[in-house]
Amino acid sequence: MTDRDPLQSFPRERLMKGPTPIQRLARLEEVLGERSRGVSIWAKRDDLMELGGGGNKLRKLEFLLGQAKAEGCDTLVVTGGVQSNFARLAAAACARSGLACELVLAQMVPRTTEIYQDNGNVLLDRLFGASVHILDPGDDAGAYARRRVDEIAETRRKALLAPLGGSTTIGCLGYVDCAFELARQSAETGVAFEQIIIPNGSGGMHAGLAAGMVVGGSHPSRIAAYTVLSPADKCLPATADKINAVLERLASDARVTADDLRISSAQLGEGYGVPTSGMIDAVELLARSEGLLVDPVYGGKALAGLLSDVESGAIAPQSNVLFIMTGGSPGLYAYADVLTSK
Numbered sequence: 001m002t003d004r005d006p007l008q009s010f011p012r013e014r015l016m017k018g019p020t021p022i023q024r025l026a027r028l029e030e031v032l033g034e035r036s037r038g039v040s041i042w043a044k045r046d047d048l049m050e051l052g053g054g055g056n057k058l059r060k061l062e063f064l065l066g067q068a069k070a071e072g073c074d075t076l077v078v079t080g081g082v083q084s085n086f087a088r089l090a091a092a093a094c095a096r097s098g099l100a101c102e103l104v105l106a107q108m109v110p111r112t113t114e115i116y117q118d119n120g121n122v123l124l125d126r127l128f129g130a131s132v133h134i135l136d137p138g139d140d141a142g143a144y145a146r147r148r149v150d151e152i153a154e155t156r157r158k159a160l161l162a163p164l165g166g167s168t169t170i171g172c173l174g175y176v177d178c179a180f181e182l183a184r185q186s187a188e189t190g191v192a193f194e195q196i197i198i199p200n201g202s203g204g205m206h207a208g209l210a211a212g213m214v215v216g217g218s219h220p221s222r223i224a225a226y227t228v229l230s231p232a233d234k235c236l237p238a239t240a241d242k243i244n245a246v247l248e249r250l251a252s253d254a255r256v257t258a259d260d261l262r263i264s265s266a267q268l269g270e271g272y273g274v275p276t277s278g279m280i281d282a283v284e285l286l287a288r289s290e291g292l293l294v295d296p297v298y299g300g301k302a303l304a305g306l307l308s309d310v311e312s313g314a315i316a317p318q319s320n321v322l323f324i325m326t327g328g329s330p331g332l333y334a335y336a337d338v339l340t341s342k
Contacts, residue, residue, distance in 0.1 A: 006215060006250045010173055011066030015058045015093055019181045020045045022189070022322070031289040032310070037317035039310050042193065043292070044182065047327035052092025053124060055085050055327025056205060059174030060166035061093045067170050068099065068160040075100040075159035077148050078166075079141045081108035081273065082134060085295065085328040086165050088121040091130035101130040102148055102159070106141035109273030113337060120334030167204025172246045175205050179212025182322075193222070193322040195315060199302035200225040200235055200263055201272070205326070207242035210261070214247060214254050224315075225263045226305040228298055229272045232265040239263065266308070267301040275338045278304035283332075283339065295328030296335045302326075 025041045046056040068076055076094050078101065080087040087103045094101035103125055109116070117134070125132050133148075135141060145161055152159040162171070186192060200206045210220035220243070227235040236258040243256050269276035279300040286292050286303060294300050306323055309315045332339060 006252075007173060007177055010063055010170070011070040012062050013065035013069060013093075013097055015051050015062050015065070015096065016049050019185065020048055022185055025286075025290055025323075028286065028289045031285070032307075035311045037310060037313060039315055039317060040320045041306070041310070042191070042320060042322045044322055044324045046178075047293075047325045047329065049327070051096060052089045052128065053327070053330055055089055056175075056324070057086040057089040057166055057327075058093065059178055059208075060086075060171035060204060061089060061174070063170050063173045064160070064162050064166055064168070065093055065097050065099070069097075071158070071160060073099070073158045073160040075102065075152055075157060076162055077102045077104065077145050077152070077159045078162045079104045079106065079145045079164055081106055082117060083109070083121045083273070083297070083331050083334050085121060085298070085326075085331065086162075087130070088124050088128070088330065090162060090166070091125050091128035094130070095128050101128075103130050103132050104141050104145040104148065105132065105134045106139065107135060107137040111273065111334075115336055116334045119336075120330045120332070122334075124330055165202030165204050167202040167207070167242065169242075169245045169249045172204045172208035172211065172242060173249075175208025176212035176215070176246065176250065179209050179216060183216050183218075191320055194319040195321045196223045197302055197306045197321060197323045198223060198225050199298035199326065200227045200239060201229045201298060203235065203239045203242050205324075206239050206263075207246050210239075210243045210256065211246035211250065211252075214243070214256065215250060215252055220256055220260050221262055223262065224305075224309070225261075226267045226302045227263055227265055228268060228301050231268065232263045235263050236261055264305060267305045269301075273297050275335060276301065276304070278308065280339060282307055292325070293329040293332060294325060295331040296339070297331055298328055299326050
């Protein structure tokens with residue numbers, strides 16, 4: 001089977017120029033010194049996509065916008081949290097593609113500061129021209145979004161609803177493609193990655209990446225995910241269900257169970273979007289060793305998990321580990337009060 005064969009039949013709106021690079025974080029290894037235990041730490045730079053400030057959600061949006069246009073939609077209605085990276089990139093992708101965009105943003109994080117409500121991704125949402133609906137605490141974003149889809153239909157227009165993180169079965173195909181991309185890059189460079197480190201929020205990235213690995217003949221336990229939204233006991237079966245839905249969509253007979261997956265709650269802290277000391281330390285360490293930025297909600301917590309597991313030996317000494325940098329650096333500005341409090 002060729003790498004892209006399973007995806008050829010799906011409509012796609014190209015938003016990326018090509019594969020994102022993989023680089024070794026040699027300076028981070030140097031700063032860690034003996035704590036690195038000889039682990040080679042690499043980063044897959046999904047933050048380097050040119051559109052909308054970059055970030056991994058563009059992979060999902062290529063297929064979601066393809067679906068929207070194939071279905072004759074002229075509008076994308078998106079749900080997410082106030083500082084949603086997916087919402088920001090959806091707004092940018094719609095601007096590029098000529099679609100209207102409405103963002104329904106829920107109060108998913110207990111942060112009411114002006115800087116959180118108006119800066120970071122929210123500022124960019126509006127700059128990209130999206131209609132932004134910021135809900136009150138307790139409001140049902142899904143119900144609001146479905147109502148907007150119906151109201152749009154009454155005006156003889158048509159909207160596609162893209163839920164939290166764009167993690168529909170179609171959206172997940174973006175990370176199936178990433179799994180194929182990684183396999184090619186690994187073969188080209190001769191570097192085999194024993195572990196791939198990611199955050200798990202709505203689960204779409206994990207589901208697509210794992211499904212792509214299964215189709216490509218690799219076991220999904222190579223992925224070590226750190227949940228940032230829900231406890232692992234809920235995240236595991238939900239992610240397995242998503243993976244199986246993607247495999248079914250790809251006409252694969254393979255299936256996984258929760259036992260095939262590795263998801264940890266170790267970096268979740270008090271919940272989604274709630275800062276932890278480990279996250280803050282990880283964000284600062286990468287910034288001060290490599291000059292690179294990871295966001296405080298997803299990448300920062302996953303990086304904290306990677307660093308902890310390297311130091312403890314949970315990641316095998318002398319192995320190659322790949323951290324997927326998912327982007328989201330605009331979110332740092334919404335957490336300025338936390339990140340500058342030391």
